[in-house]
Amino acid sequence: MLAASKAEQRAVQLRQQLNQASYEYYVLDAPTLPDTVYDQLYRELQDLEGQHPELVTPDSPTQRVGERPASQFTSVRHNIPLYSLENAFDLEELQAWQGRWQRVAPDVKTFEYVCELKIDGSALALTYENGVLVRGATRGDGVTGEEITQNVRTIRSIPLRLQIENPPPRVEVRGEAFLPLDVFEQINQDREEIGEALFANPRNAAAGTLRQLDSRIVAQRRLDFFAYTLHLPEGGLEGIESQWDALAALEKIGFRVNPNRQRCASMDQVAAFATEWEQQRFDLPYLTDGLVVKLNRWRLQEELGFTQKFPRWAIALKYPAEESPTVVQHIGVNV
Numbered sequence: 530m531l532a533a534s535k536a537e538q539r540a541v542q543l544r545q546q547l548n549q550a551s552y553e554y555y556v557l558d559a560p561t562l563p564d565t566v567y568d569q570l571y572r573e574l575q576d577l578e579g580q581h582p583e584l585v586t587p588d589s590p591t592q593r594v595g596e597r598p599a600s601q602f603t604s605v606r607h608n609i610p611l612y613s614l615e616n617a618f619d620l621e622e623l624q625a626w627q628g629r630w631q632r633v634a635p636d637v638k639t640f641e642y643v644c645e646l647k648i649d650g651s652a653l654a655l656t657y658e659n660g661v662l663v664r665g666a667t668r669g670d671g672v673t674g675e676e677i678t679q680n681v682r683t684i685r686s687i688p689l690r691l692q693i694e695n696p697p698p699r700v701e702v703r704g705e706a707f708l709p710l711d712v713f714e715q716i717n718q719d720r721e722e723i724g725e726a727l728f729a730n731p732r733n734a735a736a737g738t739l740r741q742l743d744s745r746i747v748a749q750r751r752l753d754f755f756a757y758t759l760h761l762p763e764g765g766l767e768g769i770e771s772q773w774d775a776l777a778a779l780e781k782i783g784f785r786v787n788p789n790r791q792r793c794a795s796m797d798q799v800a801a802f803a804t805e806w807e808q809q810r811f812d813l814p815y816l817t818d819g820l821v822v823k824l825n826r827w828r829l830q831e832e833l834g835f836t837q838k839f840p841r842w843a844i845a846l847k848y849p850a851e852e853s854p855t856v857v858q859h860i861g862v863n864v
């Protein structure tokens with residue numbers, strides 16, 4: 530039995546080693562620690578926490594695995610609302626959107642867009658206090674959502690602690706939880722075998738999994754997560770003035786951020802990116818249903834603000850639904 534302070538030092542060391550190994554495996558997809566060593570260190574930490582329960586911390590990897598079922602979810606108000614997105618269904622509508630925001634800010638001569646693939650999953654709101662994950666919530670209606678922290682902790686690509694030397698007091702991260710297509714197929718096979726209703730698509734499967742009361746089931750379903758928004762209500766991270774900077778910062782502090790993103794200096798470049806990914810997206814191991822096009826500079830986003838429902842500085846370009854259409858559709862001008 531290690532003395533308390535020795536035990537504490539060892540627990541800190543094990544947590545750091547195991548969390549780093551998890552980050553390399555689930556976020557970088559480049560593990561360096563052999564699974565057998567991971568399992569051995571994990572068991573050592575479990576034993577240590579068993580002997581010294583006071584050593585358990587919220588960012589301990591032993592706290593990821595789901596606990597006993599909650600009876601129901603509580604409703605929580607988002608610190609910062611999650612906005613909806615206007616939709617464009619072809620490049621003409623995208624061009625019209627550009628015209629609309631430019632009429633609101635006619636003095637803006639230089640601007641650029643960030644194009645991100647629109648992951649077809651379920652939006653999540655994550656709150657970190659002093660670098661530690663304290664809350665995870667569903668989007669809900671954008672103002673209030675369901676508190677699903679225990680389920681969110683089982684998503685291994687979501688860090689339990691941010692990789693920041695001096696973490697800001699509060700960091701809000703938003704992103705999309707999703708099920709990779711092969712995981713979705715496997716879940717439906719398992720459900721078919723036990724006569725349960727199948728999930729219609731990976732988005733429903735992700736949303737349904739996140740609302741599972743028993744987080745041990747969530748832990749088995751291997752949800753994944755791409756972050757796309759970073760809010761710093763009290764500041765604390767220097768040099769982030771745009772969406773592009775924010776995506777790089779999200780990667781730096783430990784999140785998966787979708788790599789298929791691009792800065793575009795004109796609507797023509799946006800159109801090229803959209804046309805490229807309209808087909809290439811089918812090579813990806815997860816579902817997408819379009820792009821999200823955002824004005825990049827945060828100052829310009831603030832200048833443009835919001836309509837009743839949407840930010841003026843962003844729009845979703847939706848690809849045609851995959852049902853086999855009688856007429857072949859594409860986002861270009863339908864000839």
Ligand SMILES: CC(C)(C)c1nc(N2CCN(c3ncccn3)CC2)c2cc(C(N)=O)c(N)nc2n1
Nearest residue numbers: 612613614645646647648649652705757758821843
């Ligand atoms: C921050 C803004 C508002 C510009 C924003 N909003 C998004 N969404 C809003 C509407 N959402 C929504 N969900 C359900 C019901 C109504 N709206 C779902 C997320 C984004 C979704 C994705 C994605 N899926 O990959 C993304 N890369 N960027 C986003 N950016």
